[in-house]
Amino acid sequence: MFVVNLFLIIFLIICLLFLVRLLLHRTALIYVLRKWVERIDDQIHVHQQFRVPELNESGQENQLYRKVQLYVNSLASVEDSDYTNLFSSEESNDIVLALEDDQIIRDTFLGARVMWVRIDRSFVLKIKKKDKRRILKPYLQHIHTISNDIEQRGKILKLHMNTNGKWRSIQFNHPSTFDTIVVHLDLKNKIKSDLENFVNSKQYYHKLGRVWRRSYLLYGPSGTGKSSFIAAIANFLSYDVYNFDLSQIEDDDNLNLLLLQTKCKSLIVVEDLDCYISEKSRTGISSSGLLNFMDGILCSSCCDERIMIFTMNSKGGIDFDLLRPGRIDVHIYFPLCDFNSFKGLASNYLGVKEHKLFQQVEEIFQGGATMSPAEIGELMLVNRSSPSRALKSVITALQANGGGGKAAMRLRDSAESSPAPSSATEDGGGAAWKGTVPKEFRKLYGMLRLRSCNRPESLDHESDMIER
Ligand SMILES: Nc1ncnc2c1ncn2[C@@H]1O[C@H](COP(=O)(O)OP(=O)(O)OP(=O)(O)O)[C@@H](O)[C@H]1O
Numbered sequence: 318m319f320v321v322n323l324f325l326i327i328f329l330i331i332c333l334l335f336l337v338r339l340l341l342h343r344t345a346l347i348y349v350l351r352k353w354v355e356r357i358d359d360q361i362h363v364h365q366q367f368r369v370p371e372l373n374e375s376g377q378e379n380q381l382y383r384k385v386q387l388y389v390n391s392l393a394s395v396e397d398s399d400y401t402n403l404f405s406s407e408e409s410n411d412i413v414l415a416l417e418d419d420q421i422i423r424d425t426f427l428g429a430r431v432m433w434v435r436i437d438r439s440f441v442l443k444i445k446k447k448d449k450r451r452i453l454k455p456y457l458q459h460i461h462t463i464s465n466d467i468e469q470r471g472k473i474l475k476l477h478m479n480t481n482g483k484w485r486s487i488q489f490n491h492p493s494t495f496d497t498i499v500v501h502l503d504l505k506n507k508i509k510s511d512l513e514n515f516v517n518s519k520q521y522y523h524k525l526g527r528v529w530r531r532s533y534l535l536y537g538p539s540g541t542g543k544s545s546f547i548a549a550i551a552n553f554l555s556y557d558v559y560n561f562d563l564s565q566i567e568d569d570d571n572l573n574l575l576l577l578q579t580k581c582k583s584l585i586v587v588e589d590l591d592c593y594i595s596e597k598s599r600t601g602i603s604s605s606g607l608l609n610f611m612d613g614i615l616c617s618s619c620c621d622e623r624i625m626i627f628t629m630n631s632k633g634g635i636d637f638d639l640l641r642p643g644r645i646d647v648h649i650y651f652p653l654c655d656f657n658s659f660k661g662l663a664s665n666y667l668g669v670k671e672h673k674l675f676q677q678v679e680e681i682f683q684g685g686a687t688m689s690p691a692e693i694g695e696l697m698l699v700n701r702s703s704p705s706r707a708l709k710s711v712i713t714a715l716q717a718n719g720g721g722g723k724a725a726m727r728l729r730d731s732a733e734s735s736p737a738p739s740s741a742t743e744d745g746g747g748a749a750w751k752g753t754v755p756k757e758f759r760k761l762y763g764m765l766r767l768r769s770c771n772r773p774e775s776l777d778h779e780s781d782m783i784e785r
C-alpha cells in the first residue's frame with residue numbers, strides 16, 4: 318500500500334513539474350525569471366565600461382562606431398528584445414532593426430556575457446571585470462570581422478572618378494559579370510582563382526614584406542572587353558572602383574593624395590595607359606611618380622588590400638620597366654573574335670548554341686576574318702529578334718570587310734599613333750566603315766589578320782594569363 322502511495326506521489330510531482338514547465342514556457346514567466354537571474358548576476362559583479370562615440374575628437378565619423386552599430390543591430394537579441402526600431406535600409410528594400418536609446422542588449426562571447434547600451438550617440442560596452450582581460454581584444458576583433466562580412470554582403474559598389482583633383486562618386490551598377498564576358502573558360506577560371514588567392518593571402522604577403530596588392534595589365538584591340546572585364550572583377554569581389562584619369566591629375570602630389578584617399582578592398586584602375594604615356598601633352602606626373610604609383614607604395618600607408626588594373630591597346634613601344642615583373646603581376650591579352658568566341662557571343666546575345674549558319678561563319682573565320690566582340694555583339698543586339706538575320710548580318714560584315722573590322726583599324730591606328738576612327742554606328746558597326754577604308758590600310762590589316770589567324774586559339778597565345 319505504502320509503495321503504491323509513493324509511486325502515486327512521485328507521479329503527481331512529475332505531472333506538476335511538467336505543468337509548471339509548460340506554464341513557464343507558454344507564458345512570459347520563464348523570460349521574466351531568466352531576466353531576474355541575469356540582473357542579479359549583473360548586480361553582484363563589477364563591470365568595466367567602454368564607450369564608442371559616433372564622432373571622434375576632430376568631429377569625423379568614428380569607424381568603430383559604424384562597425385559596432387552594424388554588429389549590435391545584427392544580434393539575434395535585438396530581434397528578441399521587448400521593443401526595437403524598424404527602418405527601411407537606405408541602400409536596399411530590406412527592413413533593418415536598430416537599437417533604441419538606453420535599451421540593453423546582451424551578447425555572449427567565449428562563454429562571457431557582455432552588454433551593449435546606446436546612450437547619446439554612443440555605444441557603451443559593459444564587460445565583467447573578471448572577463449575583460451580574456452575577451453576584450455578577441456571580442457573587438459570578432460565585431461570587426463562580422464561587421465565587415467555584413468558590409469560586404471549588402472555592399473552597394475561605388476565608382477569613384479577624379480575631377481579637379483578630387484574624387485567624385487556614383488553608384489556602380491555595371492551589370493558585367495564573368496558569365497557575360499566571352500573569354501576562354503580556362504583563362505576565366507585561372508583569373509578567378511588568382512583573384513581569390515590574392516584576397517586570402519594577407520598573411521603571406523606580409524610575411525614576405527610585400528605590399529598586399531596585385532596588378533593586372535589588360536591589353537588588346539578596342540572593343541574586346543577590357544573595361545567590361547574590370548567591371549566583372551569589381552562585381553566578383555564586391556570592390557569599389559577608383560578610375561584614375563591621369564590627364565586630370567596635375568602633379569605627383571595630387572596623384573599621391575588621390576591614391577591615399579582610396580579605400581582598401583578597391584580596384585585602382587588606369588585605362589588606356591599607353592595613350593597617356595604616348596601623349597605629348599602629358600600632365601605634370603613625373604616618370605618616377607608614375608612608377609611609384611604603379612608600385613602602390615603609398616597604398617601600404619593606409620590599408621593595403623588593393624588590386625591595380627591597367628589597360629592598353631598595345632604593349633608596343635612601352636618601356637619594359639613600366640611593365641616589369643613585380644610592377645605588373647599578370648598580363649592578360651584580349652584578342653579579336655575567333656569562331657569560339659563568336660559562338661559564345663551567339664549564345665549570350667541570341668540564346669543560340671547551334672545554327673545551320675554556324676558552318677559558314679566558321680569557314681569565314683578560318684579564312685582569317687575577324688572583328689571585335691563589341692562589333693559582333695552590336696550586330697547581334699540590334700538583330701536579336703531574328704537569330705538568322707543576326708548571323709547573316711555578321712557574315713555580311715565579316716565578308717564585306719574582307720576579314721577586317723573597326724577593331725583592326727584601331728589596332729593599326731594605335732600602332733601608328735594616329736587618331737582613332739569614329740566609333741561603331743547604332744545599326745551595328747561592322748559594315749558602317751566599310752567603304753571608308755583606304756587600300757593601304759586593308760593591306761596592312763591583311764598582315765595583322767594573317768598574324769592573328771596563325772594563332773591556334775585566340776586566348777592561348779601570349780594572350781593567356783602570363784604571370785611575371
Ligand atoms: N569578350 C567579350 N564578351 C562579351 N561582350 C564583349 C566582349 N568584348 C566586348 N564586349 C562588348 O563590347 C562592348 C565594348 O566592350 P569594352 O568597352 O569592354 O571594350 P574595351 O576592350 O574596353 O574597348 P576599348 O579599348 O575601346 O576601351 C561592351 O558592351 C561589351 O559588352
Ligand SMILES: [Mg+2]
Pocket residue numbers: 543544545588628
Ligand atoms: Mg575600355
